[in-house]
Amino acid sequence: MHTDTTLLRGAGLPDIDLARILAEEPSPLLFATVSGAHLYGFPSRDSDVDLRGVHVLPAEDLVGLRQPEETRSRMWDHDRVEMDLVTHDLRKFVRLMLKPNGYVLEQLLSPLVVHTTPLHEELAALAPTVLTRHHAHHYRGFAGTQWRLYERTGELKPLLYTFRALLTGIHLMRTGTLVAHLPALVGEVSAPACLPALIEAKADAEHGAAHMVDAAAAARDVAALHAVLDEAQARSRLAEAPSGFDALHDLVVRARLGSLVLPGSGASGAL
Incomplete structure (x- = not known):
């Protein structure tokens, strides 16, 4: 790397010297x-x-x-x-x-x-x-937490986090490769057609309201992706348990x- x-x-x-900031850390x-x-x-x-x-x-x-x-x-x-x-x-x-x-x-x-x-x-x-099949539990749980936050606040950010977590989990179960970038996932996993517009809308404000979202349609999309994640986990060829303990x-x-x-x-x- x-x-x-x-x-x-x-x-x-933003244009910030991040390396200089990290140089102030007390340990290597x-x-x-x-x-x-x-x-x-x-x-x-x-x-x-x-x-x-x-x-x-x-x-x-x-x-x-x-x-x-x-x-x-x-x-x-x-x-x-x-x-x-x-x-x-x-x-x-x-x-x-x-x-x-x-x-x-x-x-x-x-x-x-x-x-x-x-x-x-x-x-x-x-x-x-x-990496194991059980990483699906992480993404399922994270998506659930973010969805509840969206329901409580009506903000666009947790809704995008919900979709991102579910799509990352599905892609991981199917391919064994971890992809966290939502625009890339939209091109690789069948995803709601509204996502590119939602990503563009979020550029305006970190905590902006999701005025443009049909909440009922979003709920159906999230439920459908949960079902896809369940199926992807059931079919996944990832291992049941990690194998890298000794090397780590x-x-x-x-x-x-x-x-x-x-x-x-x-x-x-x-x-």
Whole structure:
């Protein structure tokens, strides 16, 4: 993997030096990518920037008496742009990977790479070893949560998140490939014809109301996609359980031992 500045600009991200922001992190980063609406292909002019990644704690933080910072999170405004940065220690992240957790895999495999290392490439190469039929449960559950949010708020954003989750799950069950970008999914999976117009409408405001949506028709579309996801899961050739535990364990150990000799702190450490 590599950092593609052209791809980052094409995703609608604001003109911010994201790498410089990450360089302020206290521990070396294994990777950092952009998630959220920019990854999903429907950012708004006022969308926040969701940065997600993995930091590597020194071994002493895990074997000593102090509680380790396995998850670090901070939100702030940068030149009137809301920034949201969340990183997990590598061990916690890998444990999440070994669960049917599509969210962390989307972060790992995001093409919107801000910071990368050779171990990031290794970790991404092991992603297929943790994909299972049970990842359908993740996307089914996430879609349900977002649909209820749409029903409560009437906003366009959670409705698009609902469709995106269902289409990602269907595509994953059918192909074994994780695609989080809604415009790309519309071209690969049979999807409601209204989606391109809804994606275009969301560009105006992050929390805009879904005035143009026929709620009854949307409910029928969502129910139909749930049925398609159920069938895709039943027919999927994905494994029943992850197979990459040993290889992932080895990667975590090597990264942890390597962190003992990394210079100083910050995102610039070479893993």
